Amino acid sequence: MMTKKISDSIRRVDAVDKAGGYTQYISDMSFDELHYGRLVRGLRSHARITHIDLPALPDGYYFITKDHIPEGGKNEIQQIGTDWPVFADDEVTFYGETIGILVGPDREKVLEIERSISIEYEKLEAVFTIDDGLAMKTGLINGTNNTYADYHLNKGDVDAGFARADQIIEDEITTGFQEHLYMEPQGMVAQYVDGDYIITASCQCPFYLRKAVANVLNTDKEHIIVRQAVTGGAFGGKEHFPDIIAAPLVVAARVVGKPIQVVFDRKDDISFTAKRHPSRGIFRTGLDKEGNIVAMDVDVTINAGAYMSCSNIVLQRAIFSINSVYDIPNVHVRGRSVATNAFPSDAFRGFGAPQGIFLAEMHLSHIASHLGIDPASYKQRYFISKGDTTITNGLMHDEVKLPLMLEKAAEASDLYEKQRLYATGSGKGMGVSFYNHGAGFTGNGEKEIIKARLRMKKHRNGHVDILLSNVEMGQGLQTTFPKIAAAILEIPMEDISCDNPDTSIVPDSGPTVASRSLMVVGKLVERASQQLKERWDESPEVEVEVKYIHPEGCQWDQETLQGDAYPTYGWGVCIVEVEVDPATAEVETKGIWTVHDVGIAIDEMIVHGQVNGGVIQSLGYGSLEKLEYKDGRFYQNTLADYMIPTSMDFPMMSSQLVDNPYENGPFGAKGLGELVFDGASAAFADAVQQAIGKNINRIPVTPEYIMEVMNS
């Protein structure tokens, strides 16, 4: 029973089962007559398939290709676009594109058959970099002239601004690929039973999966049932990518008539799943005599790869984040998502914001260093406030508490004293970053596209079910949703269930993405709970359904990308202290301090868990997680070579919260899952540049790169 504050921590409902190893993930579940599937991939970056030589298949073994798509079904996966085929048609356009799926009951046999399949190709030229893609070096790969989108944002009068400039600072900053590295690899089981397709999957978005495969099967969505299996981490990697596995798998399930499991081995998961988009920002910024910014022109490009997936939405967030917490006059941002023959990039915690924020934070730091001003003080000049104009010419509705947050972070870290002690280039440095994250979908996505619905049901015995489609993937929703309901209904948590969604049972409350679940769907839980409470005694069984209501005063034009891009923002300050070894350029992180504004924490322990996990993941992105695309494929493709942080890489961190309730979130809560990733990599890079006294222009900031910069 909730008698305490909503923020007071409670035990997660799933903790004991998970820690005791009772919880079953997809690869732990048993199915009768389970068959095993292996994706047969085109191991060329760009090639025409000229011949597939298949050995004679023993009984019960199948090689499923586009020819098995049911009549009327399409060889295309319905994502935001439909360009990504289920099976490569005649051409392979990136290394690892699915050609077919091999299925059978005995795995050794399946492997043996796989080894004797030979695929002949005619090699075609391929390009992998943003510049080569834009230059159409090998002709059209996808999109319009190899861009999926070409956006322009204009705020103020850029030409007039530049006309007043005393000097212009130019900068080029880049970020690399990042692998999600959820600890549970991609996996699902599909079966075809009496005309219904049942997909049990480790995934974030059961209804996306349903939509993705419906046209392939040429069947009604009702005949596709998606059940979420307990999901061992996702971070965006199980947002759209499961579509790419499910589509060929359901085609196979229909032919084979037995449940088929596809679980990726780690090496396949690193080699053949989507990553965070690499990005580049080219900046031209005009400064007046006092060093104030009078105009800024930014060209942002992201490497989207061979198919569009959600790249344009990622790009939107990236360009909206170019001014993140700052109100800068006279800005023009151009953003392009570029088609190449690289593995298609996709959603990853932050969804473009970490890229945009890193680019901008580093650029502003470079300007400050150039002017001989401490970057954190310089950036403060431009802090946006309530009522100011955003980069999309919308209104900042939030009370912005950044000055207070900086004060707290500075005090906790002893920032000013340490800045005084550590001279620039002394080998020690303090880095500071500021960031915000627009909570929920961009603009009017919730209203126009998602249209979330949620049901709550009181049973005869007083037990309450919350029926929604948002998944528990580690972020704690199966604790926080019931906690909200329990607080309102004034019943014990144990009397409320919020199970893994099954699309044949739950209404579509939208995908588990964009830091929307707790804020947007949690609000629906709050409203449904209030209604249920009012109607509690109406009858032994009561069911309520609520629909999303768009916040008033939020205007958005998706055509021009103008207006209020987000209804509200989470805010953050991160300070990182480093020491650089002069002999090896290895970086020792001495301290990490963060302050976040997430509205109101629904559960402080869960929030701190998100902060800690997000910040360490971001520090990995900023320092360790080198992922090169070499010879047309990912070069660091094992866990021995792709480095995520261990327990020894970073010190324990300090994290604080400031309250700043948001009226359209439950109990005042805002989104936070991605916010906590957005800034730490920039703080780390900033700390390193203070320590070595030279500009850092890209992440990951590896010792190799630091040495290169120090030598230059």
Place this chain on the structure above:
Amino acid sequence: MSTITFRLNEKNISLEADPASRLLDLLREDLGLSAVKEGCGEGECGACSVLKDGVLVNSCMVPVGTIEHCSIETLEGLRETDEGRCIIEAFADTGAVQCGFCTPGMVMASIALLRSNARPTLEEIKVALSGNLCRCTGYDMIIKGVQLAAERGDGIW
């Protein structure tokens, strides 16, 4: 196939298995012990951790032929003991669990640590967990979980 005889969670067992196969597969598939997870199969992530003759090992690295006459303990055999409960409860109380996929391995590594060192320092805890990757938590709350288990477990360890 050969007959392999070993002790599993305090019981002697004998079964037919290919000696070249992985202990991980034997436990998960033949014996249904799914608390043992496969996160990589490369020895890097620790999700498959079990105890072999009392010491922590990665079961993905162990061929079944090498466990003859050994004692193997998995989380299934420990989760209802005082040791197991102590860690599991401590993890639940410190927020050490998020997606949970790394957690069984973390619990095993913590048991191995506390059995040999009931009062570990922060540094010793970090070292003991260094072969167990977690992508969700950032480790702080897991480390606090181990500290809490050490504190509470007076007499158990």
Place this chain on the structure above:
Amino acid sequence: MVKTYRPENLQEALRIRRETHAVPLAGGTDLMVRYRSWAGTLPKFPWPVLFINHLTELKTMGLREDGLHIGAGVTLSEIEREMEAPQALRAAVSEMAAPALRNLGTLAGNICNASPAGDAVCVLYALDAQVVLTSLSGARTVSVMDFITGPGRKDLNDDELMTDIIIPHANFSHVSYRKVGTRKANALSKMSFCALAKTKLGRIDDVRIAFGAVGPTVVRSWETEKKLLGMDADDLKDHLSAIHDDYDAMIHPIDDQRSTAVYRKQVSLNLLDQFLQNLVKEL
């Protein structure tokens, strides 16, 4: 399906080795990764496998007159805890992989793997370690550097097992070991550095300098070490740059997925300079 053998004792193991040339598997931490296959299927060993990690004859470790003997079945964890083991070796071993892996992996496996990035190997070079190779026909002892003939290549006959590693007695007043890994723990080496020195009456009495992961095999130069012998602080100071240049000419690293040639080389030379400068101060 690959044939496997689990001998009862060393004698039987050697007989199997002679008759079948089955490949020894100790901790398995190299072999199980190299031949791993799809989850739920067998590792794809291309030859019969001989399990040896249970053989008690190989599990002994202790001091004898010619040095510390480490049996081929002794695990890295056991060496980490062995007080009689040289400080540099314990340091290297304690930074290899992670605790659970160290409970499986062996020093013999690290040597026989003959990887340029094998961490213990770098230190064993510096320690003048020897290995004992035994077959039914008898045993021979060779130095680690003669044993390892190239990346993944070694002087091991197909009827032999490595049974012992011998680290000759020696005392060093200066011990420097540094692993520059891909991260702070559970990491493979980008390069490693081991330098050992003994000084007597203000002069260098013994010195060994080894670099790992910067060439096909560990880099160590007896010629340059000889030059250092007998030097006092002033001599050493005068020769710092000449010594630096000697190694500069010897170290030829490569670019790979873990690091770059340029970085490896510069870090090697920086660590060398650091070691020698400290030596100057302490002579």
